[in-house]
Every structure is written in structure tokens, then in C-alpha cells.
Amino acid sequence: MDDGLYPALGERMARLRRDLKITQEALAGRVGMSRATIASIEAGRQRVTLDQAYQLASALELDSLAELVPLDVKRYEPIHAAMEKGLNPIQVSQIQEILRSGLARANATRKRS
Structure with a gap:
């Protein structure tokens, strides 16, 4: 469920790296990754942990992680609203009944414990 996050991060990372006039190999050395990993991140094929994002931001001489990570966050939509679309x-009613009965069973089990 990345909705373009990783490709956008990769594009931004590649642009910032080129602006610094450093190679993928040089960036990889700064963060302790392989050049292939840097290439995969820049291509949007590899996910990045929060720790890696901070390392990359630092290696790219950024002042803030927000300069590297796209912060366009989609607004949360409750699952019931997404399902109803x-x-x-009748289907909505059936799903609501299943959820109610599941919650009732869970509450009954919890009370017995």
C-alpha cells in the first residue's frame, strides 16, 4: 500500500544525489549499502526503513527528513466507507452483521476469561 511513495522517494533521492554530483557507489559507501541497493531504491523497487531514510537524508546532506520523503499523505478513510462504495x-448489511457477531463472540470470550 505505498501509492507511489517509494517511486517518488527514489526519484527525489536520485535528483538530490545528482545535485551533489556523487555516484550511486559513493552514496552507498556513505550509508553502508550496496550500489545495487541504492539503484533499486532510486528505481522505486525497494522499500526503505525509517532508519535507512534518516541515513540517506544525512548522507545527502539534508537538514530534514522531509526533504527526502514525500509527505503527501492520503487522508484516512474508514474501512466501512471504502467498502460501501x-x-x-444488502452486502453492507451482511458485512455489518458479521462484524457485530464477531465482536459479540470476542466480548463473550473475554468475559469468560
Whole structure:
């Protein structure tokens, strides 16, 4: 569920690296990764941990992680609203009943424990 996050991060990282006039190999050396890993990140094929993002931001001489990581966050949409978009009223009702009965069973089990 990245919705373009990793390709956008990779594009931004590649641009920043080129602006510094350093190679993928040089960047890899700064952060302790392989050149292939840097290439995969820049191509948007590899996910990056938060720790790696901080290391990359530092190696790219940035003042803030926000300069590297795209911060366009999609607004949270409750699952029921997302489900309702593609379901008819009977399906929505059936799903709501399943969820209610599941919660009732979970509460009953918790009370017995």
C-alpha cells in the first residue's frame, strides 16, 4: 500500500544525489549499502526503513527528513466507507452483521476469561 511513495522517494533521492554530483557507489559507501541497493531504491523497487531514510537524508546532506520523503499523505478513510462504495445495501448489511457477531463472540470470550 505505498501509492507511489517509494517511486517518488527514489526519484527525489536520485535528483538530490545528482545535485551533489556523487555516484550511486559513493552514496552507498556513505550509508553502508550496496550500489545495487541504492539503484533499486532510486528505481522505486525497494522499500526503505525509517532508519535507512534518516541515513540517506544525512548522507545527502539534508537538514530534514522531509526533504527526502514525500509527505503527501492520503487522508484516512474508514474501512466501512471504502467498502460501501462498491457494495449494494444488502452486502453492507451482511458485512455489518458479521462484524457485530464477531465482536459479540470476542466480548463473550473475554468475559469468560
